[in-house]
Each structure stands twice: as C-alpha cells, then as structure tokens.
Amino acid sequence: MSTPAATARAEPQLRARxxxxxxxxxxGVLGLCALVSVATTVGIVIALFIPAFEFFxxxxxxxxxxxxxxxxLFEPAHFGVLPLISxxxxxxxxxxxxxxxxGLGGAIYLSEYAGPRTRGVLKPALELLAGIPxxxxxxxxxxxxxxxxxxxGIQVEVFNTLSAGIVMGVYLxxxxxxxxEDAMGAVPRDLRDGAYALGSxxxxxxxxxxxxxxVSGIIASFVLGISRAIGETMIVLVAMGQQPNLTLDxxxxxxxxxxxxxxxxxGDVPTGTLEYKTIFAVGATLFLMTFVxxxxxIRLVRKYREVYE
Amino acid sequence: MSRGLKGGLFQLxxxxxxxxxxxxxxxxxxxxxxxxxxxxxxxxxTDPPSTDPEIAGARPAIIATLYxxxxxxxxxxxxxxxxxxxxxxxxxxxxxxxxxxEINIQNLxxxxxxxxxxxxxxxxxxxLGLGRVLLAGAMILxxxxxxxxxxxxxxxxxAIPDSIRQGAYALGAxxxxxVSRQVLPAAIPGIATGSILALSRAIGETAPLILIxxVTYISFDPTILGPFTALPIQIFSFLRLPQEEFKxxxxxxxxxxxxxxxxxxAFAIWIRNRYRRTW
Numbered sequence: 133m134s135t136p137a138a139t140a141r142a143e144p145q146l147r148a149r150x151x152x153x154x155x156x157x158x159x160g161v162l163g164l165c166a167l168v169s170v171a172t173t174v175g176i177v178i179a180l181f182i183p184a185f186e187f188f189x190x191x192x193x194x195x196x197x198x199x200x201x202x203x204x205l206f207e208p209a210h211f212g213v214l215p216l217i218s219x220x221x222x223x224x225x226x227x228x229x230x231x232x233x234x235g236l237g238g239a240i241y242l243s244e245y246a247g248p249r250t251r252g253v254l255k256p257a258l259e260l261l262a263g264i265p266x267x268x269x270x271x272x273x274x275x276x277x278x279x280x281x282x283x284x285g286i287q288v289e290v291f292n293t294l295s296a297g298i299v300m301g302v303y304l305x306x307x308x309x310x311x312x313e314d315a316m317g318a319v320p321r322d323l324r325d326g327a328y329a330l331g332s333x334x335x336x337x338x339x340x341x342x343x344x345x346x347v348s349g350i351i352a353s354f355v356l357g358i359s360r361a362i363g364e365t366m367i368v369l370v371a372m373g374q375q376p377n378l379t380l381d382x383x384x385x386x387x388x389x390x391x392x393x394x395x396x397x398x399g400d401v402p403t404g405t406l407e408y409k410t411i412f413a414v415g416a417t418l419f420l421m422t423f424v425x426x427x428x429x430i431r432l433v434r435k436y437r438e439v440y441e
Numbered sequence: 442m443s444r445g446l447k448g449g450l451f452q453l454x455x456x457x458x459x460x461x462x463x464x465x466x467x468x469x470x471x472x473x474x475x476x477x478x479x480x481x482x483x484x485x486x487t488d489p490p491s492t493d494p495e496i497a498g499a500r501p502a503i504i505a506t507l508y509x510x511x512x513x514x515x516x517x518x519x520x521x522x523x524x525x526x527x528x529x530x531x532x533x534x535x536x537x538x539x540x541x542x543e544i545n546i547q548n549l550x551x552x553x554x555x556x557x558x559x560x561x562x563x564x565x566x567x568x569l570g571l572g573r574v575l576l577a578g579a580m581i582l583x584x585x586x587x588x589x590x591x592x593x594x595x596x597x598x599x600a601i602p603d604s605i606r607q608g609a610y611a612l613g614a615x616x617x618x619x620v621s622r623q624v625l626p627a628a629i630p631g632i633a634t635g636s637i638l639a640l641s642r643a644i645g646e647t648a649p650l651i652l653i654x655x656v657t658y659i660s661f662d663p664t665i666l667g668p669f670t671a672l673p674i675q676i677f678s679f680l681r682l683p684q685e686e687f688k689x690x691x692x693x694x695x696x697x698x699x700x701x702x703x704x705x706x707a708f709a710i711w712i713r714n715r716y717r718r719t720w
Contacts, residue, residue, distance in 0.1 A: 159531050162523045163531075165519070166524040168584075169546050172549060173548070176560050230461075237458025237459070240455050241459055245455060254459060259706075261463070263638075263642070263645075263706060265647065265673055266645070267676050268699070271695060272472060302461070333444050333447075333448050339451075363554070363556070365651075366677070370680055390648070393652070394648055398656045400654075412563075418553060422556075
C-alpha cells in the first residue's frame, strides 16, 4: 500500500475543484418530492388517530373492542365493533378460500407450464381482470351473482356476504397470482434442473421444489391478498349490505368496517360529533389491521429477494 | 395412479384455476353489455342525472372524471418521477431514512383506499377548508396512486444499464446532466406506461371520493373548485336508487367507464411495445 500522499501525486484529482451548488438544489428538490410520501403517512396517522383518541375518551377501548352490538346512530347508541370485524373477516374468508388456491394454481401454471406465447395471452388478460374497477365487481355481485346463487338453490338475502365474497375472490386472483409468480420466477433454474436430473416429473418439480423454494413470496402474496380483502370497500358496500350483523352465516347481510366508513362518510355528518368520530375509530382499527399485514408481506418479499437475487 | 395421469390432472387443475378468473371476467362483460347497451345512447353522455330514468344521463360525472384524470397526471407524474429519481440515483441506500422511505412507499401502496378518503376528509375538506370540491378529489387520488407511479418509475430507471451513466460521467457530465439527458429519456416509455396504468386505476376508484363528498346530485357541468361527482360515483348512485331501470343505467355507465379504461390501457400497451428496447 502506498501512502495517501503518494497516491495523491500518482493519480489525477477526481473531486470537482468547485462545488456545483445547482447539483445540491436538484438533490434538494428531488428529496422534497420524496418527502410527499412521508407526509402522506404522517397525515394518515394524524388524521386517524387524533379523532380516534378523542372517541376513546367517550367510549372505553374495551367496550369498543369487545362489544357485540354496533348501533352508533340509534338511541341508546352502542359502539361494539365486533359485528363490523366479524363481517369483514367473514367476507375475507370467503374471498380468500377462492382467491388463494386459484391464484396459487394460476401462478404455478404461468411460471412452470405456460410457454411464452400462452403467457403472452394470459398475462394481459389477467391484467385486464385486475384493472376492472371494484364498483363494477360490486354491480356484478348484486345483479348477477346473488340471483345466480338463488337460482342454484342457495337461499341468500338480497344483500349477502356470500356473493360479495365470491366476487371479491375473483377480483383478488390477479393480485395473488402475479405476486406468487414473481416469487417463483426468482427461483434459480439450477434447482429445477437438479430435480429433473434426479428423475422428477414436472409436477414434482413444481410442487416439491419450486413452491417450497418460493414459499416466503407465496405467503407474502396471500397476506397481501387478505389485506386487500379487508380494505376493499365498493364490492361489500354495494352487495353485502349495511346492517351490522354478528353472524357466521354468509347467506345473511352484514356490514364491514370499510362499508360502515363509506356509508357514514357519504352522509353529511357534522364535524366533532361522536358519530363523526366513529369514522376515525373504525378507520384506525382498519388501518392497524392492514398495516401489520402489509409489513409482514414486505418483509417476506424482501426475504426471498435476499436469498435469490 | 400413473405418473403421467397424475401430472395431467394436476395441469388441468392449474388451468382450471386461471379459467375460473377468465370465465368470470367474460360473464361480467357479457352481463354488463347485455344490461347496459340498450341504455347506452347520446342522452347518457349529454344529459344530467334525473329522478326519471328515461331522461337521466351522466354528463357531469363523465366531464368530472376527465378533469380528475387531467389533474391527476399533472400532479402525480412530476412528484412520482422525481421521487423515483431520488431513490434510484441519489439516495444512499445504507442510510436508515432511505430504507424507511422505501418501506413507507411499499406500505402506502397497500393502504386501503378508503383510508385515503378519511385523510382527504380530515385534512383537505375540513382541515384546510377546501370543501367538497373536485380539486380535493384529485389531490387525494394523487396521493393514492403516487406509490404505484413511484414503483413503476423506479423499475424503468433501474432497467437502464450502468454503462450509459458511466459513459456520460466519463465525458465530464454532472450527476444531474447524466440523469436528465441520459437516464430519464431512456426511461420515459416505462414511466409513461406505469403512469397511464396508475391513472386508469385512479379513474376507477370510488371509495375515497365518497368520503370527499362526491355523492351528490349535480346537474351542471363541474368546475375544478366546485362540487362534483365522478363516473364511478355516478354508477354507485344509480345502483342505490330503487327503480330497476337505474340498474340498467348503471350498466350503461359502466360501459362508458370501461371504454375509457380500455382506451388508456391500450395506449399504455402500445407505448410499451412501440418503444421497447433491450440493452
């Protein structure tokens, strides 16, 4: 190793002789734009949690989280959020039961079986499905799926969890499929070739090599799919109804957290009232639930990227 | 069971998984067109809504949706692209705050859209006192799709090989010269595709606009600083009305909305194919 002084003599000077302040200005402006997304998060937290905190000064957190009756506009009012959470989880369960296996199956097909030409047709079609607005799915659930279920002998109410859940499941297939397929695409070719060299069939390679190797990404796609189901508003608002209902019967009408927020926010609720603050208390609950799931999904995706890329 | 049969059944099951989605997509489109086509006429595009389904149209909502789209592009693209440039070209990724920024954007991309509506209600409509106006709706939709635009732009920028940058540096370019004259022009097709797809997602969003207060009866053409309704909201309003005819009117409005979205998507795909480059 030469001494620093010797290096300085031997090599040309690489630093600019004069600091270019315009470059600093550019970096500052770009950084400011990046701060917009930070401000958004801070804004969401302030917007949700300050009114929610005020709400919890009137209504105890325990009553809110354990109460089985949700009737904020009636006299006497009840503020038990469980019926909204049960409605949310029930429709999520129906949607997940459909979207997780079908999304995973579709991803395996796209990643392991489809040739380039088939993929060239299937992927845009999947993107088209993903690009359909949720209000359109809501319309479909209300005017097509519910009558269809009745025709095949399932006695559902006009508004019901089952048809909202089925249609939401279809809406989520592209989310689960494309994220899972990304994870499988990151699995190195060598692993597959090794398994083939040992005499595995295509199915064995897919189910015993590729899926286990991509499992963290697949779980991430499931978690993100469920998080989306919990946060979806329009399908449930249009097709599932607006009556809080603590039930496990998917044929009945029920209300989700999102549908309550939308229905209450659509009316002109006076600022500062307890009814107004319920929007934020329920919103904060919804945000926390999805936030935890999103962070889990982000970590899992990071994990498979670190292993394979 | 023989290996071949088992494998064949497995492949069939996989195809079935995708088939369910596409079958539903097809049924949905047929259902919408069957219901909506008879009501898809000039009056839907040129007349305001009414309590009488025979004369009701969706003109104010369609105009507002076009305004929203324009404002969105103006607001989202510069902020999104600049953020992406910062993260890809300038940020030191070993610093904790830059990592936090990345996780923050990934999380924002998955925050339920209704939560953005609450943000808009609390800060723009009530806090800033902007009121239930179109501009507030555009601003909230901007924040909603910003993560999508940032993520797409970052991918486009990352796809530019380093040799391009190093070549420019070797000729004595400053960092901003490298970015603005080499990296950005090469990344524009990818950025444009991502931005248009984000725009089409925003145009179909309903939930945040409900909280901004777009569910109102509007019979006049909207302005940027005035009350408004948008096409997805108009569909929602039609669906809430008791008469069956309004459901058909909703279907006709859905055809208009899908028409706008498919045009945007086709444009995005065209750009992607037209300017695709391999390095």
